[in-house]
Amino acid sequence: MNFRAIVSILFLTSAISAPAFAQQAQPTTPPPGSPAATITIPGNQLPPPDPKFGGVIKDKASESTPWWPPRVVPPKGAPNVLVIMTDDQGFGAPSTFGGIIPTPSMDRIAKAGLRYTNFHSTSLCSPTRAALITGRNHHSVGYGVVGEIATGFPGYDSIIPIEKGTIGTILKANGYATSWFGKDHNTPSYQSSQAGPFDQWPNGMGFDYFYGFVGGDASQWQPNLFRNTTAIYPFQGNPGWNLETAMADEAIQHMKQLKEVAPDKPFFVYYVPGATHAPHHPTPEWVKKISDMHLFDEGWNKVRETIFANQKRLGIMPENAKLTPWPKDLPEWDSLSWDEKKLFIKQADIYGAYLAYADHEIGRVIQAVEDLGELNNTLIIYIGGDNGASAEGMLNGTPNEFTTFNGVPVPVKDQLLWYPFWGSERTFPHFAAGWAWTMDTPFKWVKQVPSHFGGTAQGVVMSWPGHITDVGGIRRQFHHVIDIVPTILEATGISQPDTINGIKQIPIEGVGMTYTWDKANANTASRHTTQYFEMLGNRAIYQDGWVAATTPATLPWELSTKTPPDVITGYNWELYNVQEDPTQFNDLAAKMPDKLKQMKDLFYAEAKKYNVLPLDNSTLARWNTPRPSLTAGRTVFTYSGELIGTPASAAPDILNKSYSITAEVDIPEGGAEGMIVTHGGRFGGYGLFLSKGEFGVGRGKVVFLYNLLDLKRTTWEGPELSAGKHTIAFDFKPDEPGLGKGGTGVLSVDGKEVARNSLEHTIPVTFPEDETFDVGQDTRTGVALVEYRYDTPFKFTGKINKLTFKLEPEPKSQTTGKN
Numbered sequence: 001m002n003f004r005a006i007v008s009i010l011f012l013t014s015a016i017s018a019p020a021f022a023q024q025a026q027p028t029t030p031p032p033g034s035p036a037a038t039i040t041i042p043g044n045q046l047p048p049p050d051p052k053f054g055g056v057i058k059d060k061a062s063e064s065t066p067w068w069p070p071r072v073v074p075p076k077g078a079p080n081v082l083v084i085m086t087d088d089q090g091f092g093a094p095s096t097f098g099g100i101i102p103t104p105s106m107d108r109i110a111k112a113g114l115r116y117t118n119f120h121s122t123s124l125c126s127p128t129r130a131a132l133i134t135g136r137n138h139h140s141v142g143y144g145v146v147g148e149i150a151t152g153f154p155g156y157d158s159i160i161p162i163e164k165g166t167i168g169t170i171l172k173a174n175g176y177a178t179s180w181f182g183k184d185h186n187t188p189s190y191q192s193s194q195a196g197p198f199d200q201w202p203n204g205m206g207f208d209y210f211y212g213f214v215g216g217d218a219s220q221w222q223p224n225l226f227r228n229t230t231a232i233y234p235f236q237g238n239p240g241w242n243l244e245t246a247m248a249d250e251a252i253q254h255m256k257q258l259k260e261v262a263p264d265k266p267f268f269v270y271y272v273p274g275a276t277h278a279p280h281h282p283t284p285e286w287v288k289k290i291s292d293m294h295l296f297d298e299g300w301n302k303v304r305e306t307i308f309a310n311q312k313r314l315g316i317m318p319e320n321a322k323l324t325p326w327p328k329d330l331p332e333w334d335s336l337s338w339d340e341k342k343l344f345i346k347q348a349d350i351y352g353a354y355l356a357y358a359d360h361e362i363g364r365v366i367q368a369v370e371d372l373g374e375l376n377n378t379l380i381i382y383i384g385g386d387n388g389a390s391a392e393g394m395l396n397g398t399p400n401e402f403t404t405f406n407g408v409p410v411p412v413k414d415q416l417l418w419y420p421f422w423g424s425e426r427t428f429p430h431f432a433a434g435w436a437w438t439m440d441t442p443f444k445w446v447k448q449v450p451s452h453f454g455g456t457a458q459g460v461v462m463s464w465p466g467h468i469t470d471v472g473g474i475r476r477q478f479h480h481v482i483d484i485v486p487t488i489l490e491a492t493g494i495s496q497p498d499t500i501n502g503i504k505q506i507p508i509e510g511v512g513m514t515y516t517w518d519k520a521n522a523n524t525a526s527r528h529t530t531q532y533f534e535m536l537g538n539r540a541i542y543q544d545g546w547v548a549a550t551t552p553a554t555l556p557w558e559l560s561t562k563t564p565p566d567v568i569t570g571y572n573w574e575l576y577n578v579q580e581d582p583t584q585f586n587d588l589a590a591k592m593p594d595k596l597k598q599m600k601d602l603f604y605a606e607a608k609k610y611n612v613l614p615l616d617n618s619t620l621a622r623w624n625t626p627r628p629s630l631t632a633g634r635t636v637f638t639y640s641g642e643l644i645g646t647p648a649s650a651a652p653d654i655l656n657k658s659y660s661i662t663a664e665v666d667i668p669e670g671g672a673e674g675m676i677v678t679h680g681g682r683f684g685g686y687g688l689f690l691s692k693g694e695f696g697v698g699r700g701k702v703v704f705l706y707n708l709l710d711l712k713r714t715t716w717e718g719p720e721l722s723a724g725k726h727t728i729a730f731d732f733k734p735d736e737p738g739l740g741k742g743g744t745g746v747l748s749v750d751g752k753e754v755a756r757n758s759l760e761h762t763i764p765v766t767f768p769e770d771e772t773f774d775v776g777q778d779t780r781t782g783v784a785l786v787e788y789r790y791d792t793p794f795k796f797t798g799k800i801n802k803l804t805f806k807l808e809p810e811p812k813s814q815t816t817g818k819n
Contacts, residue, residue: 032054032067032070033054033055033065033066033067033068034068035068037068037070037071038070038071038072038073039070039071039072039073040072040073040074040075040076040174040175041072041173041174042495043170043173043174043494043495043497044495044497044498044499045497045498045499046165046169046170046173046174046497046499046500046501047173047501048072048173050069051069051070053067054067055067071175072173072174072175073175073264073265074171074174074175074176074266074492074493074494075492075493075494077493078266078491078492078493078494079266079377079378079379079464079467079491079492080266080267080268080269080369080374080377080378080379081171081176081266081267081268081269081378081379081381081488081491081492082269082271082365082366082369082378082379082380082381083132083268083269083270083271083381083383083484083488084271084272084362084365084380084381084382084383085129085132085271085272085382085383085385085386086272086273086275086276086355086358086359086362086383086384086385086386087125087183087272087273087274087275087276087277087385087386088125088276088277088278088385088386088387088388088389088390088447089276089355089384089385089389089439089458090384090385090388090389090436090439090440090446091384091385091388091439091440091441091443091453091454091457091458091459092304092307092308092311092438092439092440092441092442093276093355093384093385093389093439094106094355094359094384094459095107096110096115096384096459096461097115097117097311097314097316097384097459098307098308098310098311098313098314098316098317098441099307099310099439099441100295100296100303100306100307100310100352101290101295101352101355101356102356102359103355103356103359103384104359104360104363105359105360105362105363105366105382106359106362106382106384106459106461108363108366109366109380109382109461109462109463110461110472111471111472112463112465112471113380113461113462113463113464113468113471113473114461114462114463114468114470114473114474114475114516114517115316115459115460115461115473115474115475116459116460116461116462116474116475116477116479116513116516117316117317117459117474117475117476118457118475118476118477118478118479118526118582119383119457119458119459119460119479119480119481120453120456120457120458120478120479120480120481120531120533121385121386121387121388121456121457121458121480121481122138122143122387122450122456122481122533122535123387123388123447123448123449123450123455123456123533123535123538124145124146124386124387124447124448124450124535124536125146125183125185125216125277125386125387126143126146126147126158126185126186126216127143127144127145127146127535128386128387128481129143129183129185129186129272129386130142130143130160130186131143131480131481131482132383132386132481132482132484132485133166133167133168133186133205133270133485134160134164134165134166134167134482134485134508135167135482135483135484135485135486135508135509135510136164136482136506136508136509136510137482137509137532137610139155139156139534139610139611139612140155140164140506140509140610140611141160141161141164142154142155142156142157142158142159142160142161142611143156143158143160143186144156144534144535144611144612145535145536145616145622146158146185146216147185147186147187147188147189147216148189148215148216148623148766148769149619149622149623149625150188150189150625150627151616151622151625152627153611153614154611155610155611155612155613156616157188158186158188158189159188159200160186160200160205161506162500162501162503163503163504163505163506164505164506165206165497165500165503165505166205166206167206167268167484167485167488167489168180168202168205168206168207168268168270169205169206169500170206170489170494170496170497170500171206171268171488171492171494172206172207172208172268173206173497173500174492174494175265175266176265176266176267176268177208177258177262177265177266177267177268178206178207178208178209178267178268178270179207179208179209179210179211179251179254179267179268179269179270180202180207180209180210180211180212180270180272181210181211181212181247181250181251181254181269181270181271181272181273182211182212182213182247182271182272182273182274183212183213183218183272183273183274183277184201184202184210184212184213184214184215184226185214185215185216186200186205187200187201187202187214188200189215189627189647189648189649189769190627190628190629190630190649191649192214192215192647192649192650193630193646193647193649193650194645194646194650195630195650196229198229201214201229203228203229207270209228209254210226210227210228210229211225211226211227211247211250211251211254212225212226212247212272213225213226213243213274213770214226214647215647215769215770216277216769217274217277217278217279217401217769217770218243218274218770219279219281219425219428219770219780219781220242220243220244220274220275220279220281221235221241221242221243221281221424221425222235222425222681222780222781222792223235223243223274223770223780224645224647224770224771224772224780225243231644231645231779233779233780233793234246236792236793240283242281242283243273243274244273244274244275244281244282244283244357244358244361245283245361247271247273247361248361248362248364248365251269251271251365251368252364252365252368254269255267255269255365255368255369255372255374256368256372259372259374266377268488269365271362271365272386273358273361273362275354275355275357275358276351276354276355276358276385277390278390278392278393278401278428278429278430279401279427279428279429279430280347280350280351280353280354280423280429280430280431281354281423281424281425282350282353282354282356282357282423283357284424286353286354286356286357286360287349287350287353287423289353289356290349290352290353290356291349291353295348295349295352296345296348296349296352296435297345298333299333299334299336299341299344299345300333300344300348300434300435300437300438301326301332301333301334301438302333303438304323304326304437304438304441305323307438307441307442308323308441308442311441311442315474316459316474317442317582317583318476318582320580320581320582321442321582321583321585322442322581322583322585322586323441323442323583323585324442324443324444324583324584324585326437327437327444329555330395330433330434330437331395331434333434337412339412339413339416340396340412342416342419343396343397343412343415343416343419344396344397344431344432344434344435346419346422347393347397347422347429347430347431347432347435348431348435350422350423350429350431351431351435353423354423362382366380375465376465376466378464379462379463379464379467379488379491380461380462380463380464381460381461381462381484381487381488382460382461382462383458383459383460383481383484384458384459384460384461385458385459386458386481387447387448387455387456387458388436388439388440388443388445388446388447388449388454388455388456388457389435389436389437389438389439389440389446389447389454390430390436390446390447391433391436391437391446391447391448391555391556391557392404392405392430392447392448392556392557392559393429393430393431393432393433393436393557394409394410394432394433394557394558394559395409395432395433395434395557395558396409396410396411396412396415396432397415397429397430397431397432397435398410398415398429398430399415399417399418399422399427399428399429399710400427400428400429400683400684400709400710400711401428401429401430401683402428402683402684402709402766402767402768403709403711404430404559405559405620405623405765405766406684406709406740406763406764406765406766407559407620407764407765408709408711410711414711425781426682428682428683428710428768433446433556433557436557437454440453440454440455440457442583443457443583443584444583444584445552445556446556446557447556448535448536448538448556449535449538449552449556450533450534450535450538450539450540451533451538451539451540451549451550451551451552451574452540452549452552452584453583453584455535456533458481460479462513464491464517467491467517468517469517469518469519470517470518470519470522473519473522474522475516475522476523477513477516477524477525477526477527477528478526478528478529478531478542478545479511479513479526479528480510480528480531481510482508482509482510482511483510483511483512483513483528484510484513485508485510486508486510486511486512486513487510487512487513487514489508489512490512490514491514496508509610510528511527511528512527515527529543529544530542530543530544530602530606531543532603532606532607532610532612533549534607534612534615536554536616536617536618536619537550537553537564537567537571537615537616537617538550538552538553538571538617539571539603539607539612539615540603541599541600541602541603541606542578543599543602545577545578545579545580546575546576546577546578546579546595546599547575547576547578547584547599548573548574548575548576548589548596548599548600548602548603549573549574549575549576549584550571550572550573550574551571551572551573551574553565553570553571553617554617554619559619559620564617564618564619565617567615567616567617568615570617572589573589573596573600574587574589575587575588575589575592575595575596575599576588620765623765623766624656624739624765627649629649629650630649630650631649631650631651631652631653634807635806635807635808635809636804636805636806636807637652637804637805637807638802638803638804638805639677639775639800639802639803639804640800640801640802640803641775641776641799641800642775642776642777642795642796642800643773643774643775643776644772644774644775644776644777644779644793645772645774645779646772646773646774647769647772647773648679648766648767648769648772648773650773651679651772651773652679652773652805652807653807654679654686654732654805654807655762655763655764655765655766655767656734656737656738656739656740656741656762656764656810657734657807657808657809657810658731658732658733658734658743658807658808659731659732659805659806659807659808660729660730660731660732660804660805660806661677661688661729661730661731661803661804661805662727662728662729662802662803662804662806663676663677663688663727663728663729663800663802663803663804664725664726664727664800664801664802664803665721665725665726665727665728665796665798665799665800665801666724666725666798666799666801667700667721667722667723667724667725667726667798668723668797668798668799669723670723671690671699671700671720671721671722671723672690672700672721672796672797672798673689673690673691673692673693673699673700673794673796673797674689674690674776674777674794674795674796674797674798675687675688675689675774675776675777675778675790675793675794675795675796676688676689676690676728676775676776676796676800676803677773677774677775677803678773678774678778678783679767679771679772679773679774680707680767680768680771680783681707681768681771681778681780681781681782681783682707682710682781682782682783682785683707683709683710683768683771683781684707684708684709684710684763684767684768684771685707685763685767685768685771685783686704686705686706686707686783687703687704687705687707687778687782687783687784688702688703688704688728688730689703689705689778689788689790689794689796690702690703690721690796690798691703691788691790692788692789692790692794698720699720700720700721701717701718701719701720702717702718702719702721702728702747702749702754703715703716703717703718703788704716704730704745704747704755705783705784705788706745706759706762707783707784707785708759708761708762708763709763710785713783713784713785713787714757714759715757715787715788716730716745716746716747716754716755716756716757717747717754717755718747718749718754718755719749719754721749725801726749726750727749727750727751728747728748728749729747729748729749730745730746730747730748731745731746731748732744732745732746734762739764739765740761740762740763740764740765741761741762742758742759742760742761742762743758743759743762744756744757744758744759745757745758745759775800775803776795776796776800777792777793777794777795777796778790778792778793778794779792779793780792782794
């Protein structure tokens with residue numbers, strides 16, 4: 001069979017199998033085998049097999065016919081795709097869905113297309129993101145929880161299986177330029193080091209280009225930023241730099257470059273900023289804009305009523321919808337003190353500024369698409385949050401989110417010390433839980449809670465000029481984040497592959513949403529008829545307008561290591577007809593026990609199907625679960641010279657155990673300064689360094705500094721080191737086994753004790769996850785604040801001949817009882 005016949009068969013197969021939205025390409029104008037030849041593949045096998053050589057080979061080139069394999073292109077008419085998703089936003093936060101925070105960019109897409117008011121996430125960050133990029137349920141792709149608390153079960157190991165390929169892989173193999181900007185919360189923490197493997201990084205999941213951070217959160221002033229798999233530090237020496245703006249700049253330049261180099265090649269841009277996950281880090285200009293509007297001065301109860309009224313006025317909520325009651329576990333605004341109100345308004349102003357700022361930068365990206373002349377040829381999907389608004393700031397909020405993750409509440413009077421610079425690089429802030437409940441208006445509950453829509457409802461807008469013609473329309477069909485991939489495939493005319501890299505693919509579990517685009521289908525029944533929800537033991541099941549849901553047994557704003565109730569018997573169930581009661585206001589469980597039993601049985605059937613079992617409702621205790629890592633079983637670590645950017649999963653773990661750090665260094669004539677080793681930064685961690693001094697005084701002193709979550713710093717100070725070789729040692733022993741226990745540390749120089757000090761408490765669960773382990777310098781933020789303050793990167797000006805960590809085994813008593 002000759003190549004023309006092969007091409008004809010391929011095009012015929014593609015035309016039969018592909019959906020109707022994209023017109024099918026005909027055999028290309030350039031003749032087959034020419035350098036300009038292209039082909040649209042059927043897409044059942046990715047990557048496609050190499051075509052057979054279609055030319056003629058004789059003994060002499062002059063008598064032979066050359067032939068080039070055709071370049072793969074998507075079906076004719078396939079659009080660019082821009083998928084945007086913010087973080088921890090809350091259904092009722094943006095103006096587009098009745099909120100009081102201005103989001104004109106989201107409004108713009110809504111006015112040009114459709115608003116979806118019954119779209120749902122998984123209730124937590126990386127599970128939603130895994131579901132979005134694969135089109136499968138989060139447990140199906142290993143993300144039953146966030147990767148930081150992964151466990152060794154198929155539904156919870158934070159590894160996306162190779163038989164469940166991503167939308168990046170599919171579109172790339174079909175001729176798209178694919179890129180990912182922003183948050184990557186889908187690389188397992190234990191695979192995030194310089195040693196890889198990199199198959200679970202964006203570049204290994206089908207994205208040609210990645211610019212963003214790895215992990216659950218990151219400072220927007222000094223993020224753990226990567227270009228592809230290489231750490232970069234563009235903020236060093238660049239005051240005022242912020243990732244929200246830098247990320248938009250990067251995406252705009254990337255799209256411009258693509259369209260100038262390959263104008264006919266469509267792009268798929270996955271744009272997922274860190275906003276509005278903590279830390280809330282807007283620029284001062286946006287803080288002033290929002291603060292001057294006094295949006296939150298009336299407090300969370302009144303703001304919630306205002307949002308609900310807006311939702312009724314805009315048609316976001318139907319007339320029969322009821323505002324769910326304020327929970328008894330959260331204080332009413334009028335019960336607060338003057339200091340509490342002052343602090344909480346500031347927290348909300350910073351959050352509002354962060355959302356408005358992020359939406360503005362998103363608007364710049366959308367405008368860039370228009371400036372390139374591509375707006376009419378671009379499907380834009382803008383998802384407001386990957387889960388409900390976050391209550392992880394605890395009852396009163398916090399200037400440092402890592403106090404929450406270590407189970408440490410910060411009193412209001414102490415938080416007021418950070419009030420003047422809340423949202424700046426001096427803070428890693430999160431608002432009080434009352435604001436999270438408000439941002440999820442009109443629903444009950446918040447992030448982490450999948451049983452109620454406060455944890456899962458996300459406002460979504462979608463536009464594609466000429467294809468979505470009911471501009472400004474509202475759609476109420478039930479949909480889920482797993483429906484994004486099949487929607488993209490329907491729009492592009494690309495089929496789900498049967499195999500990727502020779503691996504048989506499991507069918508996509510979502511349902512395409514393009515049937516909702518026609519005005520005639522505005523009120524048609526949803527094609528997504530059944531959907532389970534589960535997170536941290538809370539669970540629910542949706543089917544045809546009914547929801548059965550457990551009552552959360554633990555509070556998301558009270559993270560702790562306390563033993564939770566039995567994951568099966570410790571929960572009550574509720575029942576709602578959300579077709580008639582869209583806010584889950586009226587619990588019908590007592591009136592309809594048979595219906596409730598039917599729904600509960602359905603949940604467990606779905607749970608078995610999608611790797612939800614075994615259920616586990618532990619939270620903070622799971623942070624310390626043993627996982628595969630480069631450090632597993634190691635008690636001795638040695639380094640020399642410089643090593644920067646090593647994540648916690650590949651670094652010596654000094655938490656909750658005895659340890660020693662020994663540095664053998666060479667000091668040049670005239671002395672030295674700089675960081676020898678550090679892990680963490682401004683918001684928690686430690687550092688062993690030689691002091692910078694002031695005006696040449698006090699330079700070169702040996703210092704060990706322990707930063708307890710930016711709440712207290714303890715130092716050990718030794719002498720200035722003369723030129724030559726020296727050995728510095730720090731030894732720490734806890735007073736007793738257990739999480740976060742205090743202990744005694746001893747600093748020695750050349751075998752002589754020079755300082756002894758005690759810690760009342762140590763960090764129990766985690767150092768800041770956006771900071772790294774660094775040898776020979778300090779990236780991002782410094783552990784010192786006032787005393788021994790230095791500017792990063794604070795390179796060590798001597799020579800580190802050998803640096804040794806020795807760790808004692810973690811006492812068994814503190815790991816018992818973990819679920």
